Amino acid sequence: MPAATTPRFVRADGPDKVTGSGRYTADLTLTGMLAAKFRYAEIAHGRITRLDVSAARAMPGVFAVLTADDVPDVRFGPFVQDRTLFARDVVRYEGEVVAAVAAVNATVAQLAVDAIVVEYEPLPVITDLEAALAGDSLLVHDGWAGYGAGDPVVRDRNDASFSSITKGDVDAGLAEADHVVSSRYVADGCHAAPIEPRAVLAQWEGNKVTIWTSTQVPFDARAGVCETLEMPASRVRIIVPHLGGGFGGKCGFHYEAHIAALARAAKRPVRLVFSRREEFFAPDRRREGMIIDVQTGVRSDGTITARKAWIAIDNGAYTTDAGFFSQLAAMHVSGPYKIPNVHIDAHLVYTNLQPSGSVRAPTAPQACWALESHTDEVAKAVGMDPVAFRKLNAVDTGDIGPSGQTYGEIGVQRCIDEATALVDYGQALPDDEAIGVAIGWWPSFSVPSGAYLKIDGDGSAQIITGAQECGTGAVMTLRQLAADELGMNAEDFELVYQDTSVAPYDMGATGSQTLFNNGRAVVAAAGQVAEQLRSLAAEFLEAAPADIVLADGHAHVAGSPTSTVSIAELAGIAAGSELLIGHGSGTPPAAPPLAGSSCVGDLGMAAFVAPQFSCHAVRVRLDRDTGVVRVMEVGTAHDSGTIINEMGALGQVEGGVMMGIGQALTEGAQYDADGHQRNTGLLEYKLQTCADSPVIRTHFVQIVTPDAGPRGAKGLAEAPNVATAAAISNAIAKLVGQPVRQLPMTAERVWKAMQS
Amino acid sequence: MTFTIATTLDDALAAMAAGARPVAGGSDLVVAARHGKAPLPGSIVAIDRLGDLAQITGTADGVRIGALATHATLMRHPLIVDSYPGLADASALVGSPATRNVGTLGGNVMNSSPAMDTGAPLLALGASVELRSVTGTRIVPLGELWTGPGRNVAAADELCTAVLIPAPATARGTxxxxxxxxxxxxxxxxxxxxxxxxxxxxxxxxxxxxxxxxxxxxxxxxxxxxxxxxxxxxxxxxxxxxxxxxxxxxxxxxxxxxxxxxxxxxxxxxxxxxxxxxxxxxxxxxxxxxxxxxxxxxxxxxx
Structure with missing residues (x-):
């Protein structure tokens, strides 16, 4: 196996993005292109009593106006098929699309949207999770029982997906505890908030459509178009220009089919470009609000005997990929702890709010925030230092986790030691400062993925991959993996990517899976080309293929550095005979076995493949007069297995921490009683800025992990977004004297906690 | 829509007399239009090239700050930093470096938002604005300028040309x-x-x-x-x-x-x-x- 990758991070997309020469979807124009606009429900719940688009259709400059009547009557959704492209009869959240217009420009399109007549019979707006779960609650979906759904999905009325984890006897475990600590935490929903609002451009040629779109998951987007417009995959091509961030918000299938249908009806290319407000309130992809009731039994010596929890997750109006959130949230409220007796119930609850969906580490920042804040309360109840309490109870190599998984070599204990050392935990601090500590975990996602690799006659090489770059640099790092296999430089490889008609399948920039799965595929593809090169070199240098070493752009015979031929020369020879082409997929690691636990509504999240662990330790300062909290310093330690690209990995951790600080302190979607989101702009939805950034120090606990990604790597992109808010909460609780039980912990909420 | 670029103050005042609204940095006018709060006016006169209006001058009575002085200038200007640091504090907090480089003091004051940063220090310092039109010039103390959110006593044809801050007390020992x-x-x-x-x-x-x-x-x-x-x-x-x-x-x-x-x-x-x-x-x-x-x-x- 080649030596560790160079620390240099070569970003093929860097110059394009920095100089402005790169093209994003909204930059693209085609001859005759029309502008698309949507008519949204603008009310959270109502029955459509009148929908009249005739005036809009008659307007000059309007080429197409579509409603549910103009597309196939298909209900779709990855877990529960409760969604349609356009509202049918009932609208269930304010951002639901009722109609779509294509017109000569955006101004005319908006005039046509405004000319559409829609009347509603208002229905009660359901936003309260506990009330929605009550047996007599009004239903968000009257027809829920008739919807198609995956077999393991357990549904009942407004509960779109119920999941439980049971291990041992939780009541007996609580009975044998010396202390039982009960806590309730409530997390508001929040947003991925990518800087690029999404855009889609569609063009038909004959019966084939090409769609340029700002998606993180091109193959998923293609599948959505095929399903809803009833077309085979061979007639749909998805191309992603540079993507301006996603953070999960651009996972899933969203508007590609609407725009394709408009372009077909208009017989012209059609482009949609979202405003910032639309990016906030319309897509079915919001970080889910959550209520967490958690109870832990503990002996006086600090040993946890049992944990019981009840979780309600805001699904919003439709079930996107949130189907597995109930099980994932249950895992995060269990936490990476040795607990003999566990019972956790989690419900995914329909409301009349924007649908929830995977935003970077879905369910984890909120559930970890609740659990780890609770953990500090438990430690306090037995008079233990919270770090010592975690050291005592956190899982270690060989331990059995809360869902019955036995771990191989893992680094959570080392992460606690390293992160706390980075911020000098235990140091004397001014009375307005404190350090909070939290641990978290996250699975790696094992899925199929493919890539090709070729070297052309002039020696230049290409990686043709289905993988999607969303800014993490994971696709960029593929070049380094290939270079190391072939004894070449990363710069020698061109990337051809983000085009479903060119490359084999990949799940996309989702689930921290790009390097984990596609890395394996690229290594396999490069390995095939390496074999070809060794065979050619063996013939050329009159040696055995097994003795050929590929290094520094050359093939040479082991032990005879002067017996050498350049890879470019070999490529020239190959160009006249058998071409240098490799393909790879690699075998995804299997899910580890579970023992001694049972799960209802098991959607594959109880067993963590190549589990990642982290500890974040955060020093904060509190302005006691106002409740304003500032994060001064963060120490993080991550066990994500082998780190392949350290500079890229540090970027992921630092970005995850900044996102976590925003979730902890300043973000949060705010709604009025009618289900309208009020802060749909970047002034009122306060992301953290560079000026707010603390000092962030990171240590990677590198364990070469078997049954994982290339070279023993695990995933990394989501794990840094798990524990930051929790660590901040624990620091605030030390300063305030009690936790702030609602997320985000805004200055006003902190101030109110100080008054009570 | 008409858009005029004024090269002299008289040009600008004439355009305003004909109904144009002034734009300098555009950090309020353009942002409000893009957010749908207020459409762009039908007639706009750009005043950003009137260099004289960007001057900051010490006078016998205090300081005269041209309406086009930017926040980035004010936060570093020795006269402001030494004698009116409250205004420098406020200027340094406005938006981002990009906002401060284009946003002007005259624009901030005349936008008349109750959340403007420069307003409170200027009011505490007893500042006034100089309003000019084709028919004349008048000085309005800030305490009499603002009448509500986004509203002030300036007539539609009046341009804020300067902000005047009286000199701090200089009595011996104070x-x-x-x-x-x-x-x-x-x-x-x-x-x-x-x-x-x-x-x-x-x-x-x-x-x-x-x-x-x-x-x-x-x-x-x-x-x-x-x-x-x-x-x-x-x-x-x-x-x-x-x-x-x-x-x-x-x-x-x-x-x-x-x-x-x-x-x-x-x-x-x-x-x-x-x-x-x-x-x-x-x-x-x-x-x-x-x-x-x-x-x-x-x-x-x-x-």
Whole structure:
């Protein structure tokens, strides 16, 4: 196996993005292109009593106006098929699309949207999770029982997906505890908030459509178009220009089919470009609000005997990929702890709010925030230092986790030691400062993925991959993996990517899976080309293929550095005979076995493949007069297995921490009683800025992990977004004297906690 | 739409007399239009090339700040930093470096937002604006300028050409200074949740000779705190500062919105008034407190 990758991070997309020469979807124009606009429900719940688009259709400059009547009557959704492209009869959240217009420009399109007549019979707006779960609650979906759904999905009325984890006897475990600590935490929903609002451009040629779109998951987007417009995959091509961030918000299938249908009806290319407000309130992809009731039994010596929890997750109006959130949230409220007796119930609850969906580490920042804040309360109840309490109870190599998984070599204990050392935990601090500590975990996602690799006659090489770059640099790092296999430089490889008609399948920039799965595929593809090169070199240098070493752009015979031929020369020879082409997929690691636990509504999240662990330790300062909290310093330690690209990995951790600080302190979607989101702009939805950034120090606990990604790597992109808010909460609780039980912990909420 | 680029002040005033609205940095006008708050006016005259209006000049009476002076200029200008640091504090907090490079003092004042940062220190400093039109020039004290959110007494054809700040007291042994502090949830691209500007003159013995405080984002306009005469002739000690804060809280009439509840605003504006008064008094006493005060002590200070 080649030596560790160079620390240099070569970003093929860097110059394009920095100089402005790169093209994003909204930059693209085609001859005759029309502008698309949507008519949204603008009310959270109502029955459509009148929908009249005739005036809009008659307007000059309007080429197409579509409603549910103009597309196939298909209900779709990855877990529960409760969604349609356009509202049918009932609208269930304010951002639901009722109609779509294509017109000569955006101004005319908006005039046509405004000319559409829609009347509603208002229905009660359901936003309260506990009330929605009550047996007599009004239903968000009257027809829920008739919807198609995956077999393991357990549904009942407004509960779109119920999941439980049971291990041992939780009541007996609580009975044998010396202390039982009960806590309730409530997390508001929040947003991925990518800087690029999404855009889609569609063009038909004959019966084939090409769609340029700002998606993180091109193959998923293609599948959505095929399903809803009833077309085979061979007639749909998805191309992603540079993507301006996603953070999960651009996972899933969203508007590609609407725009394709408009372009077909208009017989012209059609482009949609979202405003910032639309990016906030319309897509079915919001970080889910959550209520967490958690109870832990503990002996006086600090040993946890049992944990019981009840979780309600805001699904919003439709079930996107949130189907597995109930099980994932249950895992995060269990936490990476040795607990003999566990019972956790989690419900995914329909409301009349924007649908929830995977935003970077879905369910984890909120559930970890609740659990780890609770953990500090438990430690306090037995008079233990919270770090010592975690050291005592956190899982270690060989331990059995809360869902019955036995771990191989893992680094959570080392992460606690390293992160706390980075911020000098235990140091004397001014009375307005404190350090909070939290641990978290996250699975790696094992899925199929493919890539090709070729070297052309002039020696230049290409990686043709289905993988999607969303800014993490994971696709960029593929070049380094290939270079190391072939004894070449990363710069020698061109990337051809983000085009479903060119490359084999990949799940996309989702689930921290790009390097984990596609890395394996690229290594396999490069390995095939390496074999070809060794065979050619063996013939050329009159040696055995097994003795050929590929290094520094050359093939040479082991032990005879002067017996050498350049890879470019070999490529020239190959160009006249058998071409240098490799393909790879690699075998995804299997899910580890579970023992001694049972799960209802098991959607594959109880067993963590190549589990990642982290500890974040955060020093904060509190302005006691106002409740304003500032994060001064963060120490993080991550066990994500082998780190392949350290500079890229540090970027992921630092970005995850900044996102976590925003979730902890300043973000949060705010709604009025009618289900309208009020802060749909970047002034009122306060992301953290560079000026707010603390000092962030990171240590990677590198364990070469078997049954994982290339070279023993695990995933990394989501794990840094798990524990930051929790660590901040624990620091605030030390300063305030009690936790702030609602997320985000805004200055006003902190101030109110100080008054009570 | 018509768009005229004025090359002389007379051009600009003529365009305004014909109905044009002025644009300088555009950081309010353009942003409001893009957010759908207010459409762009049908006729616009660009005044950003009127270099004379960007001058900052010390005069016998104080300082004359051309309306086109940018926030980035004001936050570093020696005359402002030395004699009117409260205005520098406020200028340094506006938006981001990009906003401060294009945003102008005249634009900030005439936009007449109750949340504007420069308004409170200017009002506390007793500043006026110079309004010109084709028919003449008049000076309007800031206390008489603003009439409500986004509203002021300027006629449609009047252009703000300068902001005038009177000289600080120079009587023997006295020293004056000012400060502006705001409640903010993040350190860039932020708008004041509440804020307070203070201008204070202290006598040689440390007692207060004069004190003026103005408040941001707690009323339909920037407002002056009244009834501070009771502090004159006394030291501004901890108890006095607390009393200043209490008076400011009492006189605020804040609203509840996305940024804060009315009760939290009322509490916090007292904290801001106390801190602004303390910073201004300490500066008057010769202490060097870096600009902006928000980064120097209180909220989020480095140390």
């Amino acid at each position: 020293a004056s200074s000012s400060a502006y502090v705001r409640l903010e949830y993040r350190r860039a691209m932020e708008i004041a949740v509440v804020g307070a500007g203070a201008s204070i003159t202290v006598a040689a013995d440390g007692t207060v000779e004069s004190i003026a405080i103005a408040l941001t984002a707690v009323a339909p306009t920037i407002i002056s705190v009244t009834g501070l005469d009771a502090f004159v002739g006394k030291p501004l000690d901890v108890a006095a500062l607390a009393a200043v804060g209490a008076i400011a809280s009492e006189q605020a009439s804040p609203i509840s919105d996305l940024r804060a509840s009315d009760s939290y605003r009322r509490h916090c504006v007292g904290v801001m008034a106390r801190r602004a008064a303390e910073a201004a008094a300490r500066r008057a006493g010769g202490e060097l407190i870096a600009i902006p005060v928000n980064r120097a002590f209180g909220i989020g200070a480095a140390r």
